[in-house]
Amino acid sequence: MAGVDVALGIAGVGVALPALAEIAVRYGRFVVSKYSTLKDGQAEHDTQRLLVKLHWDEIQATILFFARSCDRFDSTVRDLVEAHLQILLKKFEVVILNLQKNVRPDNEIRRLRYAVFGKDILEDLIADLEKWQTRFLQYLQLITFTGHRLIEPDSPAADLAENAPSLRAFTKLQELSVVGQGHHVAPDPPKERDYPDSQAKPLRCCNVLMFPRPPTSTSASTIDLIDRRYYDKDQDNVDYIRQIVRQTARILSAADPEAMGILPCRGFIHRPHLSRFDLILSLPSTTTTYPRSLRDLLTDPIHGGHASHSLSERLFFAKKLASAVFYMHTSKLVHKNIRPETILVLPATPSTLSTISGDPSASQMQRQGKTAFFPYALGRPVLVGFDNVRQVELDWASKRNGTLSWEEDVYQHPSRHGATAAKYYSVQHDVYSLGVVLIEIAMWQSFIVFDKEMQDFRPNVALWGKAGSKVEGLKTGESGAGEGVMAHLEKLARLEVPIVMGDKYRRVIVSCLGGIGEQGEETDDVELGVRFIQTVLEDLEDISI
Numbered sequence: 001m002a003g004v005d006v007a008l009g010i011a012g013v014g015v016a017l018p019a020l021a022e023i024a025v026r027y028g029r030f031v032v033s034k035y036s037t038l039k040d041g042q043a044e045h046d047t048q049r050l051l052v053k054l055h056w057d058e059i060q061a062t063i064l065f066f067a068r069s070c071d072r073f074d075s076t077v078r079d080l081v082e083a084h085l086q087i088l089l090k091k092f093e094v095v096i097l098n099l100q101k102n103v104r105p106d107n108e109i110r111r112l113r114y115a116v117f118g119k120d121i122l123e124d125l126i127a128d129l130e131k132w133q134t135r136f137l138q139y140l141q142l143i144t145f146t147g148h149r150l151i152e153p154d155s156p157a158a159d160l161a162e163n164a165p166s167l168r169a170f171t172k173l174q175e176l177s178v179v180g181q182g183h184h185v186a187p188d189p190p191k192e193r194d195y196p197d198s199q200a201k202p203l204r205c206c207n208v209l210m211f212p213r214p215p216t217s218t219s220a221s222t223i224d225l226i227d228r229r230y231y232d233k234d235q236d237n238v239d240y241i242r243q244i245v246r247q248t249a250r251i252l253s254a255a256d257p258e259a260m261g262i263l264p265c266r267g268f269i270h271r272p273h274l275s276r277f278d279l280i281l282s283l284p285s286t287t288t289t290y291p292r293s294l295r296d297l298l299t300d301p302i303h304g305g306h307a308s309h310s311l312s313e314r315l316f317f318a319k320k321l322a323s324a325v326f327y328m329h330t331s332k333l334v335h336k337n338i339r340p341e342t343i344l345v346l347p348a349t350p351s352t353l354s355t356i357s358g359d360p361s362a363s364q365m366q367r368q369g370k371t372a373f374f375p376y377a378l379g380r381p382v383l384v385g386f387d388n389v390r391q392v393e394l395d396w397a398s399k400r401n402g403t404l405s406w407e408e409d410v411y412q413h414p415s416r417h418g419a420t421a422a423k424y425y426s427v428q429h430d431v432y433s434l435g436v437v438l439i440e441i442a443m444w445q446s447f448i449v450f451d452k453e454m455q456d457f458r459p460n461v462a463l464w465g466k467a468g469s470k471v472e473g474l475k476t477g478e479s480g481a482g483e484g485v486m487a488h489l490e491k492l493a494r495l496e497v498p499i500v501m502g503d504k505y506r507r508v509i510v511s512c513l514g515g516i517g518e519q520g521e522e523t524d525d526v527e528l529g530v531r532f533i534q535t536v537l538e539d540l541e542d543i544s545i
Contacts, residue, residue, distance in 0.1 A: 261324025435512025
């Protein structure tokens with residue numbers, strides 16, 4: 001206890017990161033030890049439940065890992081993490097002081113005081129620790145984006161990473177996206193004969209196809225997805241396309257749909273006679289129903305535009321989607337086609353339902369029938385549609401090809417409209433597309449609907465209003481149409497979105513539409529990543545509904 005007493009009050013004082021980490025670990029060990037020995041039957045039961053949520057061993061390993069690797073960090077990131085640790089120490093100090101007031105020397109709880117004050121404070125600490133752990137891993141991923149090898153083999157940091165699941169996953173991703181250039185995607189890559197086109201099934205309003213795989217003697221039936229990328233063998237650089245497909249498959253092989261919002265990739269198939277590469281993505285084995293695209297849900301004939309799920313579900317969905325975009329970018333890939341057709345929605349899992357509600361008992365909903373499925377539960381998003389993805393830094397390989405499809409242009413920054421775009425595609429353009437989709441999620445309406453009489457898609461009047469004429473202008477290449485569409489999106493974000501999702505959500509969308517900085521502004525990769533964390537991920541995380 002003496003060591004903790006000496007350290008109390010250190011929060012807010014200028015202390016280097018390794019020292020901050022040491023104090024945080026000391027605080028955490030004291031709190032865990034103290035709560036584990038409290039003498040009260042009911043409190044002991046509550047404590048065990050809380051300690052399971054705390055996952056202290058992993059958090060401790062993460063803090064120590066950070067301290068031992070901080071010399072490799074960009075100074076901007078290091079300063080931000082030090083600030084987060086200072087906040088964490090203040091939270092620990094509140095809990096420790098609370099324990100001193102509410103626990104007698106013999107470790108027996110002063111029940112009334114603890115019931116009124118203690119448990120809420122501990123719950124707040126647990127939530128803060130979980131948020132900090134998530135943010136820390138995002139900063140690690142951001143450093144990978146700069147090309148630095150953060151974890152050297154046989155180092156103390158490597159030993160820590162081996163003992164913490166999230167750090168092990170990070171280590172694997174680092175090897176694939178930074179130093180794994182010569183490795184195969186998988187020991188047993190998919191074969192063309194195992195994926196005949198005749199057995200692939202289309203998904204409504206989606207860019208990928210579904211491929212059910214029958215059970216074998218060693219595995220149960222599964223569902224794979226086929227994400228196709230076509231090329232023109234007379235005009236395209238096929239070697240470059242093969243390179244980017246291989247790199248995409250390699251990076252996605254380490255994907256975790258629950259944590260990253262990206263499906264793992266089995267590998268790819270080249271079909272030269274069809275001028276096509278096929279990425280083979282795997283749905284989680286727990287998926288018991290066919291996935292649907294976000295566009296399919298937004299335009300559902302019965303429930304489209306009329307949400308039966310909670311705002312908490314919608315906010316959770318938005319957070320996961322933003323995290324998926326961040327994962328793409330820090331893996332050195334730009335998606336180039338983020339829109340509801342390239343966002344697949346997986347059914348909610350018990351852990352998803354518990355996370356959304358904040359109530360562990362919510363996992364029982366998965367067993368109670370319809371409440372766990374759309375439209376009563378929204379589910380979790382995964383990014384697909386990698387048919388135009390490329391590496392972030394390879395502007396030289398881009399032809400600045402735009403699109404003549406108004407349905408796609410709605411989600412593209414005006415500088416990307418037309419047959420030949422005015423600017424090369426950048427990370428900021430993906431962020432703009434994310435902002436447009438976040439509006440649809442907030443309003444739970446689609447910008448594009450299918451007109452049965454016309455047998456074609458048209459702008460949704462409910463969202464566009466008079467600005468629909470600007471969307472029509474996209475079809476004909478009218479000058480200023482793109483800027484008019486962007487202005488209307490910004491107006492929706494300012495005036496309509498806050499009514500449904502609040503001002504913080506509005507700020508996130510405005511930041512995205514602004515490209516987390518001025519388009520074309522000279523900004524390094526780390527600064528862009530930090531801005532995305534601060535103005536998108538953190539702001540979404542801070543929203544409570």
